[in-house]
Amino acid sequence: MTGDSGKAQEAFQDTLREGAHRAAGGEPPADRMWFFREARFRCLALAEEGLQCEDCEIEEHEISPHAPGQISQLAPEQLAIWISAAPDPQRSALAAFYLDEFTPREILVLLELKAPELARFVRSARRQFQAWLNATTPVEVYENE
């Protein structure tokens, strides 16, 4: 969400502190969604402080059968930076979706999105990520290995 592990840790710890504070005050968070919602808004607030990405057209490619091989060559930090560079709410949608912790309905509720919006964000991100993979990890390179 932030592309910076220090900022992410700060948002995470502030969220837990807030949850603990509420619990101590006799008003614990109503459900587990509260933690993710709170963490998301803290991450967005922190991300706004740094340099901002410019809006630009990103190339899109069809998903390749070689994509799993291309992805396996990446470091998790590279993926994190790529996702954190996406504009919100697409960034939150990708983070929540690829965390693979929520049901589709939970993601829609958590991000207050409609199904067509979430579908559009995830679909276009896949195609953009594939284009980026094709540029950074050409299929020929790993096919030759």
Added chain:
Amino acid sequence: MSLFRISRRGQLLTHFAPITERPGIDRRMRVAVMRVKRGKHTAKQFSLQQSFDKAIADLVQTTPVSQEVAEWFRNEKLIPTAKRRWRKIARNPAVISAALAVAVIVGIGVFIVMERMNEFPGSGTARKMLAIASSTKSGQLDPVNAEAGSLSDFFFMKYQLEHYDVAPEFAHLRASACKVFDDDEGHRVAQISVPEKRMQFFLFPAERNPKDMKPKLFNGWRFVEQEGWSGAVQVRNGVCFMAALRGDAKDLALYLAKQNRDASGGG
């Protein structure tokens, strides 16, 4: 149209189909995924999408977590587990089907209990008599001109039928015709036609206990209804008396109540 043809909305849902299968995924998503997997043109594309998503999710899982963050997660109670709400449970088609089935069974049960509550010894024969009453024409009975109560002597003298007595509440009414016949079980039945409210009276042997052959008794008046006719039945000395008329059992009940009021007023 193919059973597995996927709608536009279904196709849209599959763009964010869950990466790993887990409980709690709603039915529309499950159906959409099942259809897209079986579609001739969509299956391959969906398979690529799933492999892509799985690879990314696996990469996400390898993200290093600092010792400090891992420490927080040792306290599992920090995140309360989501409880299934009763509304969601109630909307489940399986629950709705089960509830409907239970409702139908309960309904049938209540109906049977209500039917049983109206049953009494001889109610089956009484219903048959109501069917006879509804089909009886005026010329089928022998004409008489006497009080209904006096016909018990006639039945005894002519047919040796003991205790075939008309109930006191109806004994004063004028009878216009009567006959004695055997029913389908061979029991002797006396039928009396009365011009008042075009009523018909029936006298027939009370149902007997098969063990000791003693008549089954019950107190007061009981009511039966059949084919638009209703009857008020009473048992005395092993013989059932039924007053029958076309209409509601309420009419008979009102008539009986009036007779009882008159009798107590006169006494």
